[in-house]
Amino acid sequence: KQEVTQIPAALSVPEGENLVLNCSFTDSAIYNLQWFRQDPGKGLTSLLLIQSSQREQTSGRLNASLDKSSGRSTLYIAASQPGDSATYLCAVRSSNYQLIWGAGTKLIIKP
Amino acid sequence: DAMVIQNPRYQVTQFGKPVTLSCSQTLNHNVMYWYQQKSSQAPKLLFHYYDKDFNNEADTPDNFQSRRPNTSFCFLDIRSPGLGDAAMYLCATSRDVGSGRGLQETQYFGPGTRLLVL
Numbered sequence: 666k667q668e669v670t671q672i673p674a675a676l677s678v679p680e681g682e683n684l685v686l687n688c689s690f691t692d693s694a695i696y697n698l699q700w701f702r703q704d705p706g707k708g709l710t711s712l713l714l715i716q717s718s719q720r721e722q723t724s725g726r727l728n729a730s731l732d733k734s735s736g737r738s739t740l741y742i743a744a745s746q747p748g749d750s751a752t753y754l755c756a757v758r759s760s761n762y763q764l765i766w767g768a769g770t771k772l773i774i775k776p
Numbered sequence: 777d778a779m780v781i782q783n784p785r786y787q788v789t790q791f792g793k794p795v796t797l798s799c800s801q802t803l804n805h806n807v808m809y810w811y812q813q814k815s816s817q818a819p820k821l822l823f824h825y826y827d828k829d830f831n832n833e834a835d836t837p838d839n840f841q842s843r844r845p846n847t848s849f850c851f852l853d854i855r856s857p858g859l860g861d862a863a864m865y866l867c868a869t870s871r872d873v874g875s876g877r878g879l880q881e882t883q884y885f886g887p888g889t890r891l892l893v894l
Contacts, residue, residue, distance in 0.1 A: 707888065708866055708886050709885040711884065764819075764821065769818065
């Protein structure tokens with residue numbers, strides 16, 4: 666059974682720092698992995714989608730990597746800003762439609 | 777802009793009183809999903825539609841039903857809401873580009889409907 670873990674559960678850093686959020690999964694047989702952002706009381710916004718055949722994806726200040734063999738993904742945020750404060754969730758697709766979710770990392774960027 | 781719309785954004789209902797949540801999309805995606813998310817927890821998939829084919833998750837309570845009358849709309853019906861059903865309900869869509877073999881594009885989420893049960 667696929668399990669997804671995100672560490673740390675919460676992270677607080679000063680503005681301007683580069684940071685890394687971690688996601689690990691137990692079964693390497695995945696179709697893809699997605700990173701989402703959720704602001705308090707809001708829906709989810711997809712940030713990056715990495716197909717199983719890919720190693721990384723980049724969008725602006727965000728870079729996500731995928732290492733299937735070790736069951737890990739990282740989300741790198743460069744030059745963090747207060748507007749990046751949110752909960753970041755990773756989700757793995759191991760079957761046709763079911764996404765297996767991590768519990769999220771709550772990120773606070775201090776001005 | 778193409779998007780996923782959920783109505784209402786906030787819904788208050790009484791214990792046991794049926795309630796219907798609405799989702800519409802302008803993305804013309806063939807797959808639609810309903811998730812339940814409780815505070816500080818990950819979203820939990822309730823069911824999804826692949827076109828008109830309904831797929832219920834094994835642990836979704838019978839109290840929850842869904843309808844998809846056309847490509848654009850999907851409804852979540854809670855027949856007899858209990859206090860434990862208070863949560864954020866998220867609708868999402870995606871486009872299946874690989875004949876249902878997991879080669880889907882990303883899921884797009886609506887803003888959610890927060891349900892309060894009194």
